[in-house]
Amino acid sequence: MRYINSAAFSKMEKRFRTTLINSLSGFKSVNLVGSISEQGVTNLSIVSSVVHLGANPALMGFVMRPVTVTRDTYNNIRQTGFYTFNHITTDIYKQAHQTSARYPAETSEFEAVELNAVFKENFPAPFVEKSPIQIGLEFKEQIDIKINGTILMIGEVKTIFVPEDCLAEDGFLSIEKAGSLTCSSLDSYHTTTQVGRLSYAKPGENIREL
Amino acid sequence: MRYINSAAFSKMEKRFRTTLINSLSGFKSVNLVGSISEQGVTNLSIVSSVVHLGANPALMGFVMRPVTVTRDTYNNIRQTGFYTFNHITTDIYKQAHQTSARYPAETSEFEAVELNAVFKENFPAPFVEKSPIQIGLEFKEQIDIKINGTILMIGEVKTIFVPEDCLAEDGFLSIEKAGSLTCSSLDSYHTTTQVGRLSYAKPGENIREL
Numbered sequence: 001m002r003y004i005n006s007a008a009f010s011k012m013e014k015r016f017r018t019t020l021i022n023s024l025s026g027f028k029s030v031n032l033v034g035s036i037s038e039q040g041v042t043n044l045s046i047v048s049s050v051v052h053l054g055a056n057p058a059l060m061g062f063v064m065r066p067v068t069v070t071r072d073t074y075n076n077i078r079q080t081g082f083y084t085f086n087h088i089t090t091d092i093y094k095q096a097h098q099t100s101a102r103y104p105a106e107t108s109e110f111e112a113v114e115l116n117a118v119f120k121e122n123f124p125a126p127f128v129e130k131s132p133i134q135i136g137l138e139f140k141e142q143i144d145i146k147i148n149g150t151i152l153m154i155g156e157v158k159t160i161f162v163p164e165d166c167l168a169e170d171g172f173l174s175i176e177k178a179g180s181l182t183c184s185s186l187d188s189y190h191t192t193t194q195v196g197r198l199s200y201a202k203p204g205e206n207i208r209e210l
Numbered sequence: 211m212r213y214i215n216s217a218a219f220s221k222m223e224k225r226f227r228t229t230l231i232n233s234l235s236g237f238k239s240v241n242l243v244g245s246i247s248e249q250g251v252t253n254l255s256i257v258s259s260v261v262h263l264g265a266n267p268a269l270m271g272f273v274m275r276p277v278t279v280t281r282d283t284y285n286n287i288r289q290t291g292f293y294t295f296n297h298i299t300t301d302i303y304k305q306a307h308q309t310s311a312r313y314p315a316e317t318s319e320f321e322a323v324e325l326n327a328v329f330k331e332n333f334p335a336p337f338v339e340k341s342p343i344q345i346g347l348e349f350k351e352q353i354d355i356k357i358n359g360t361i362l363m364i365g366e367v368k369t370i371f372v373p374e375d376c377l378a379e380d381g382f383l384s385i386e387k388a389g390s391l392t393c394s395s396l397d398s399y400h401t402t403t404q405v406g407r408l409s410y411a412k413p414g415e416n417i418r419e420l
Contacts, residue, residue, distance in 0.1 A: 001344075001371040003331060009268055009367070012381070019381035021265040024345055024370065026297060026385065027392035027402060028262070029236025051261050051273060052238070054358040055231040058219055061273075063261060087236060090405055094417055101411040112413070121213060134211075135234055140357055147351055147364060148264040154357060157219070157234065161211040171222070171229035172395050175236065182237035182392050182402060185382050187409070187420070190402035192237060195300055195391065197398045201311040203322070207304055210397065 023185040030183040032096055033062070034084040034117065034126040035076035037105075042117050042126050043072045044099045044109035048183050050085060058157035060085070060137065063150050072105050077153065081139045082124040086131035089179035093189045123159055132178040134161040172197070233395040240393040242306055243272070244294040244327065244336040245286035247315075252327050252336050253282045254309045254319035258393050260295060268367035270295070270347065273360050282315050287363065291349045292334040296341035299389035303399045333369055342388040344371040382407070 009017055028048040035043045049063035062085075064074055077083045088096045095113040103112055110117040110126065117126035127134040137155035144151055166174045176192050183189050197210040219227055238258040245253045259273035272295075274284055287293045298306045305323040313322055320327040320336065327336035337344040347365035354361055376384045386402050393399050407420040 001342075002374045002377065003369070003371055005331070005369045006268065006367065009266075014266070016381035017268075018265040020377070020383055021268045021367065022262055023381075023383035023385060024268075024295075024343070024367065025260045025262040025270055026239025026241055026295075026390055027237055029238060031236055049261050050235045051259050052232055052235040053273060053355065053360055055228040056219075056224070057358070058216065058227075058231045058234075059358055060235055063263060063271075085234075085236075093405060094408065097408045098411045098417055101413045101415075103413050107413075121215070132211075133234070141355075143353060143355065143362075145263065145351075145353065145362075145364070148267070148269055150263055152353075152355075152362065154355070157216065157231065159213070159215045160234065161213055164212045167212065167230070171226035171233075172398065173230055173233035175233060175394055176398075176400060180236055181405065182400075184385055184402075188382065188386075188407045189405045190386060190392075191405060192392060192394075192400035192402050195303060195399045195401055198304065198307045199397070201308045203311045203313050203317075205311075207308055 019185055027182040027184055027190065030088050030181055030189070031085040032088060032099065032128050032131065033073050034086060034128060035073050036080060036125055037076050038079045041106060042108045042110050043076055044115065044128070045073045046096050046099050053154065059140070059154060060157060061152050061154045064153055066149055066151055077139050080124060083137055083139065083155065084125045084127050085135040085137065086128035087133040087175065087178065087180040089132060089181060090191065092130050093181055097187070121159060127161070132163055133175060133180060136160070229395055237392040237394055237400065240298050240391055241295040242298060242309065242338050242341065243283050244296060244338060245283050246290060246335055247286050248289045251316060252318045252320050253286055254325065254338070255283045256306050256309050263364060269350070269364060270367060271362050271364045274363055276359055276361055287349050290334060293347055293349065293365065294335045294337050295345040295347065296338035297343035297385065297388065297390040299342060299391060300401065302340050303391055307397070331369060337371070342373055343385060343390060346370070
């Protein structure tokens with residue numbers, strides 16, 4: 001195994017370091033964040049930092065840099081209070097990746113990358129029509145992470161649209177069956193193959209495959 | 211597609227809701243957190259909430275519930291200031307899952323699930339010997355998420371051990387080649403298959419596969 005320490009990190013070329021460090025956390029969720037400005041311009045941006053925070057209430061967070069390509073998303077969320085997360089499949093992953101380009105605020109990434117926005121069930125923010133798992137959230141709290149200026153945006157899940165045949169009787173939603181991808185580092189996209197589901201673990205008991 | 215709203219969430223049976231809501235964020239990173247108490251008892255716990263926070267300095271966070279199975283991990287991190295993240299492969303995923311059982315504080319999960327702890331390069335916290343990607347972190351900051359009592363633990367990457375043949379010339383570390391798994395919901399583990407790496411996106415330019 002190769003041993004690398006933080007002294008070596010600081011000597012690395014910037015892009016090399018960014019690519020490497022982004023690989024370390026493991027496979028990441030990958031979602032398209034849909035939002036709309038007060039002026040009615042829709043926005044779509046790809047994020048790989050969505051994290052589950054709690055089930056009751058249903059809370060999810062994602063990490064945002066304050067002054068980057070995602071600023072439109074930030075402004076829209078703070079202005080309107082609503083946004084969506086939309087899973088990405090092999091069919092749309094190139095378009096999804098393209099939303100990370102720095103389009104001007106007056107350009108809708110939905111139009112620029114040719115992904116259709118849909119509004120439904122009176123939810124105020126746009127969903128990605130081709131996404132198999134669509135999640136509507138209400139903004140709850142912004143946490144400023146002072147150590148590096150990033151922001152944790154916390155929202156409550158208010159509405160979801162999921163494929164009927166991917167929802168098991170115990171509440172397990174097979175995002176693999178739905179075609180959701182995972183990503184690694186900055187730009188690598190992956191399908192998945194289930195190894196197994198495991199039973200609830202207790203000391204002294206053997207876990208079993210469900 | 212099936213439409214479910216937050217009013218329906220609150221009527222769901224608790225375990226069903228937890229399983230469903232945990233499925234929504236997408237595929238998750240899955241890591242074993244290694245730590246050691248001031249008394250020298252090692253601890254190992256599985257977490258699916260590790261998130262990249264920044265590359266320079268190299269910062270990673272993970273979400274912790276304040277009074278649950280992970281309290282030993284919390285105490286150890288706050289006492290000693292150091293911990294490790296270790297990726298999980300198909301070879302060890304059942305042992306990794308078993309660490310989520312509620313063992314008493316005086317029990318080392320390393321021993322209980324028969325995963326060997328290793329100390330190396332003077333790093334104060336234990337790594338998982340069989341893990342292909344081992345990350346040593348120094349605790350930096352605890353952020354209390356008041357909305358639901360969870361805690362975001364932030365640490366700086368101080369040292370890593372990675373397979374030499376998985377590190378590309380541009381800094382991309384192929385965690386797929388290393389055998390790292392991803393997980394979904396509470397208990398589902400998955401291998402991955404790379405669809406592609408995509409070039410840096412710019413407005414008006416076609417992205418290409420790397």
